[in-house]
Structure formats: C-alpha cells, structure tokens
Amino acid sequence: xxxxxxxxSAFSDACxxxxxxxxxxxxxxxxxxxLGVVEDAASDDxxxxxxxxxxxxxxxxxARLFRHFAPRIKAFLRRGxxxxxxxxxxxxxxxxxxxxxxxxxxxxxxxxxxxVFTIARNRRIDMLRRVRPEPEDLPWGxxxxxxxxxxxxxxxxxxxxxxxxAQLPDAQRSLIERAFFGDVSHSEIAAETGLPLGTIKSRIRxxxxxxxxxxx
Amino acid sequence: MTITHHLTDxxxxxxxxxxxxxxxxxxxxxxxxxxxxxxxxxxxFEAVGGAILETCGTVPVxxxxxxxxxxxxxxxxxxxAPAPRRARGPLPGPIADYIGGGLDDxxxxxxxxxxxxxxxxxxxxxxxxxxxxxxxxxxxxHGHRGLEMTLVLRGAFRDEGxxxxxxxxxxxxxxxxxxxxxxxxxxxxxLAATDAPLRFNxxxxxxxxxxLRI
Numbered sequence: 001x002x003x004x005x006x007x008x009s010a011f012s013d014a015c016x017x018x019x020x021x022x023x024x025x026x027x028x029x030x031x032x033x034x035l036g037v038v039e040d041a042a043s044d045d046x047x048x049x050x051x052x053x054x055x056x057x058x059x060x061x062x063a064r065l066f067r068h069f070a071p072r073i074k075a076f077l078r079r080g081x082x083x084x085x086x087x088x089x090x091x092x093x094x095x096x097x098x099x100x101x102x103x104x105x106x107x108x109x110x111x112x113x114x115x116v117f118t119i120a121r122n123r124r125i126d127m128l129r130r131v132r133p134e135p136e137d138l139p140w141g142x143x144x145x146x147x148x149x150x151x152x153x154x155x156x157x158x159x160x161x162x163x164x165x166a167q168l169p170d171a172q173r174s175l176i177e178r179a180f181f182g183d184v185s186h187s188e189i190a191a192e193t194g195l196p197l198g199t200i201k202s203r204i205r206x207x208x209x210x211x212x213x214x215x216x
Numbered sequence: 217m218t219i220t221h222h223l224t225d226x227x228x229x230x231x232x233x234x235x236x237x238x239x240x241x242x243x244x245x246x247x248x249x250x251x252x253x254x255x256x257x258x259x260x261f262e263a264v265g266g267a268i269l270e271t272c273g274t275v276p277v278x279x280x281x282x283x284x285x286x287x288x289x290x291x292x293x294x295x296x297a298p299a300p301r302r303a304r305g306p307l308p309g310p311i312a313d314y315i316g317g318g319l320d321d322x323x324x325x326x327x328x329x330x331x332x333x334x335x336x337x338x339x340x341x342x343x344x345x346x347x348x349x350x351x352x353x354x355x356x357x358h359g360h361r362g363l364e365m366t367l368v369l370r371g372a373f374r375d376e377g378x379x380x381x382x383x384x385x386x387x388x389x390x391x392x393x394x395x396x397x398x399x400x401x402x403x404x405x406x407l408a409a410t411d412a413p414l415r416f417n418x419x420x421x422x423x424x425x426x427x428l429r430i
Contacts, residue, residue, distance in 0.1 A: 059286070066282050071274035078275050088278055096288040109259055114266025121234045121265065131238040131339065135248035135255065136309035162267040177272065179233040180265045186230035186240070187362065193225060197260040205256035212252070 042068070043155045046112035054102035065112070066095055073120050080124065080181035090127060094120045104137075107151035108207035111158045117180075124182060138211055150207060157200040164196050221384035223247055223254045225261075227365070232261035238337050239344035239409040242310055243365045243385065246407055249308035250383040307369065311336075311346075311407060319370075319405065322346060329353065336407075344409040349373070349398040362411030364388045366396065371404035373397055 046068065052061035070091050077087040097119050105115055125132045165173060172194060178184050223231075223244060230236050231244050248255045278284070307318055314336040315321050324332035324346075332348040346369075349355055355373070365387050372381040375396040380386050388394055398404035 062286075063282060066285060069269075070277045070281060070285075072269055072272065074275040074277055075273040076269050079272055087275075088281065091277055092281060092285045092288055095285045096292060099289045100292060110262065111266050113270050114259075114263045117265040117269040118262055120269070121232075125234050131241070131337075132234065132236075133238065133242040133245035133310045133313075135245045138255075158263050158266065161263055162270065165264065165267050166271065176264065177268050179229055179235065180268045181272075182234050184230075184233070184235060186226065186235050189226045189230050189233075189235070193229060195261075195264060197257070197264070200263050201256050201260040204259040205253065208252040208256055 043111055043113070043159065044152075047107050047151065047155070050098070050102055050105055050112050051107075053099060054105065062095075062099060065098065069098075069113075069116050070095055073116065076117070076120060076181065077124060079177075080183060082124070082127075086127065090120070090123050094123050097123070106146055106207070106211075108146045108154055108210075109204050111155055114158065121180075121182070138208070138215075146207075147210070150203075150210075154200070154203050154207070157203050161196070161200055168194065217250065217383050218381075219251050219253075219383040221378070221380055221386060222251065223257070223385060224387055225257075227387065228254065228258050228261050232258060232265055237340035237342040239339065239342035240363065240365055242314065242337065242344045243367050243407055243409045245310040246308040247367055247383070247385050249310060311369070314344075315346075324348060331355070342409060342411050344407060347404075347406045347408055349396075349404045349406070351398050351403050352400045353398050355396040355398075362390055363409075364392075364411070365409045367407045369405045369407060371402040372399045373404050373406070374399060 046065060049058075049061040049065050052058035053065070073091045073094050074087050077090055078084070082090065094116065098116060101119075105112070110118070122132060165176070168176070175184075176193065176195070179189055227236070227240070227244060231241065236244060248258060307315070312318065315334075322334045324334050327333045327347075330350040330353055334346045336344045336346065338344075347355065347366075349371075351371070365385060366380070367385045368380050368382050370382060372379055373396040374380070375386060375394050379399075380396070386394075386396070
C-alpha cells in the first residue's frame with residue numbers, strides 16, 4: 001500500500017537543501033479543524049521550564065509544562081484509540097516521567113515537544129503490554145551544559161518542520177499523523193514520506209558527533 | 217566500523233511511531249547502538265511526532281490531574297532512578313540485555329549443516345534469533361511470509377552481489393529471493409528478525425548448491 005505520494009526522498013544528500021518554502025509561509029499557520037497552531041515563541045520557554053525542573057525541581061515551571069502538554073498528550077492518546085480513563089492515567093504517568101528524567105533531556109537533540117512525544121509513545125506501548133527494545137543510552141559527557149546555539153538551531157529546524165507538515169496535502173498529512181498515533185502497521189508505511197527531514201537530521205547528527213567527542 | 221547498509225525510512229518511521237514488534241525493534245535498537253547516522257534519522261522522524269503532538273488538538277484533563285501527578289512524583293521520588301544503559305562489551309547493548317552477557321553465553325541449538333541458532337524473542341508473530349553461520353556456508357533456505365531484517369554482528373555475508381559486514385542490516389520482504397552466504401575465512405554471526413516463525417526447509421539442496429559454487 002502506497003501511503004505517501006510525494007517523490008522526494010527525505011535523506012538523500014540532495015535533499016539537504018534550502019528550505020525556501022519556510023520563509024514564504026504565512027506568519028501564522030491557518031488553523032484547521034482539530035489542529036492547533038505551533039507556538040513559535042513558546043518552544044524556547046518550554047526548554048527553559050524543563051531546565052528549571054531539572055535544576056531546581058521548580059513546581060511552578062512544571063505546572064506550566066503540564067498545562068501546555070497534558071491536554072495535548074491526552075488528545076494524542078485519544079486519537080490513537082485509547083479510552084478516556086486510561087489516557088488520563090497515561091498523561092499523569094508521562095508528565096511524572098518528564099519530571100524524573102529531566103536530567104536526561106538534551107535540547108540539542110530534541111525539542112521538549114519531541115521528547116514528550118517519545119515518552120508518551122513509549123508509555124502507550126507499555127500499556128499495550130508490548131516491549132520496545134531501546135538502543136544504548138548516550139548520556140552527557142563531562143561538560144554539563146549543551147551548546148545554547150545548537151539548541152536554538154534545533155528548535156528553529158523543528159519549527160520549520162512543523163510548518164512544512166502543516167502545508168502537506170490533507171490526505172498525506174493525515175496518513176503521517178496516523179503513523180504516529182500508532183494506527184498503522186509497518187507494512188502499511190511506504191518508502192517515500194515526502195517529509196523534508198534532511199536539515200533536522202543533520203542538526204541531530206552534529207549533536208551526536210559532539211557528544212561522542214566529549215565521551216571519548 | 218564502516219556501515220554501508222542502513223535502516224530504511226519505512227522502518228525508521230514505523231519505529232518512531234511505535235509500530236514495530238519487539239523482534240524488529242530489537243534489530244533496530246541494536247543497529248542504532250552502532251550507527252549514529254540512523255540514530256539521527258530516527259531523531260528526525262521523532263521530531264515529526266513532536267510537531268504532531270503540538271498540533272493534534274487538546275483534550276481537557278481532569279481538574280485534579282496536576283495534583284495527582286505531583287502525588288505520583290512525590291511517591292516515586294523516594295525510589296532510586298535506574299542507571300543509564302551503556303555498552304558492556306563488544307555486542308550492542310540491546311542484544312547483550314537479551315542474552316544476559318556476551319556471545320559466550322548464547323545457548324546455541326543446531327539448525328542443520330553446521331548452522332546454529334538461538335531464539336531471543338517471539339511476540340506479535342515476529343521472531344528474533346541469533347544465527348551462527350560457518351564460513352563459506354549459505355544461510356539455510358527459509359520461509360518468511362513478510363518482512364525479514366538481518367543485522368551482521370561478526371564476520372560478513374554476501375547476498376545479491378553485495379557485502380554485508382558488521383553493523384550492516386539487510387532488509388528483505390516476502391518477494392525477495394535471496395541466498396546470503398557467509399564469507400570465507402570467518403564464521404558469520406547475525407541477528408535476524410522475521411514476521412512469521414522462521415521455518416528452515418529444503419536447506420540441504422541449497423547448501424549443496426553453495427558448496428558446488430565454491
């Protein structure tokens with residue numbers, strides 16, 4: 001089954017190209033039914049809030065993260081078919097995990113939203129009594145802080161990616177969303193996704209190289 | 217280690233979305249432990265998940281949700297956090313976790329003609345196993361109804377004119393007719409995952425064929 005119709009391969013070298021469409025995009029994405037607007041300015045706030053949780057066990061910062069992410073996690077889980085009570089339980093578990101694992105968050109490799117997504121996805125898999133093997137951890141090296149410029153560059157790439165996803169044709173975006181809601185099997189996913197992932201992949205690759213250098 | 221055969225976008229997107237069964241997930245996790253390029257590609261797909269989380273709408277949580285979450289946090293704070301999972305030996309960490317040690321700890325069982333295997337996990341209709349193939353011998357002809365992923369851990373095999381060395385992963389579907397043959401000089405150890413329980417069948421003629429070719 002061919003899920004995704006666009007023909008560009010996300011990871012060929014040729015695809016690490018200028019993302020010109022980003023700059024021609026309207027300042028605010030048109031809100032469609034069921035879709036919110038990616039909050040451009042907020043991404044930095046969430047990073048700072050999470051670092052306050054990490055460094056100061058800051059409950060007010062956590063409460064702000066909760067108010068933003070908890071209703072989104074719940075929507076994400078409900079769209080994947082989870083019942084209301086189970087989704088509520090799962091949301092609390094995901095947010096508690098965010099608190100406990102805040103020291104593992106690396107803002108040069110993932111935005112807070114991406115990190116929250118991976119925690120929610122893993123918890124959903126747990127609740128289905130399935131097992132997800134994880135690769136070896138790549139924890140922090142001797143330097144305690146990630147590079148601020150790298151973290152900013154990653155957030156900007158993530159924002160551009162969000163704009164690009166919002167601009168995909170409805171049918172294609174819907175199929176990609178279903179893949180993340182846990183609604184498709186691996187055999188239903190086609191080779192070409194049409195997602196412009198080359199630049200964000202390069203950013204994460206750079207962060208991994210720096211981490212390896214610090215570890216060695 | 218120079219890895220030339222990587223995970224496909226299909227596999228990485230399925231893994232990012234959480235659609236892979238345990239067996240395929242194990243092959244992916246083992247490859248990611250050896251390959252930062254695929255780790256970064258997975259990170260890019262997970263960024264798509266992050267963008268979707270931000271835009272998939274909101275559903276109100278219970279009024280007491282935040283207080284209940286703080287109660288969970290306070291209850292768990294009294295427990296200790298697990299240590300990071302790091303490489304403990306030459307095998308990728310996820311495989312070492314399943315074996316409970318190194319290759320010396322594997323309980324091999326004969327699969328015929330010198331090939332040995334050890335099943336690591338079977339769930340959701342997919343099986344992951346280690347295969348030990350003597351140098352110069354073909355992987356036994358086997359039925360797989362769907363996806364098959366083979367990650368090389370030691371040695372190398374050749375298939376369809378390509379060489380697969382340590383860290384390389386070969387991805388085949390049911391339509392793929394292929395006969396991986398372990399290179400001369402060293403035995404080949406692989407982690408293989410298949411959709412259906414692997415059935416070795418008619419491998420005698422196939423191995424005889426490979427001997428004739430040698």
